Amino acid sequence: MRKSNFALRLQPSLFEEIRKVAEAEGVALNQLINVAVAEKLSALRTADYFAERAARADIPAARKILAKAGKGELPMKGDEL
Numbered sequence: 743m744r745k746s747n748f749a750l751r752l753q754p755s756l757f758e759e760i761r762k763v764a765e766a767e768g769v770a771l772n773q774l775i776n777v778a779v780a781e782k783l784s785a786l787r788t789a790d791y792f793a794e795r796a797a798r799a800d801i802p803a804a805r806k807i808l809a810k811a812g813k814g815e816l817p818m819k820g821d822e823l
Contacts, residue, residue: 750775 752760764774817823
């Protein structure tokens with residue numbers, strides 16, 4: 743695995759908190775920062791993915807499908823209002 747170095751400037755209060763969390767979790771500070779960055783990227787990419795899917799959506803077709811769902815059938819046990 744290729745590694746890169748990057749000088750990261752954190753506010754002292756933020757650095758102290760992340761240091762405490764890393765210690766409490768029993769992981770290296772570097773590992774915790776890597777995981778946090780990966781989680782943030784994942785969240786951003788997920789939001790982009792859903793935005794792309796929504797842009798391609800055929801709303802009238804979806805409404806037709808939903809209008810047919812369960813027509814003429816009683817609610818299943820547990821589905822009652």
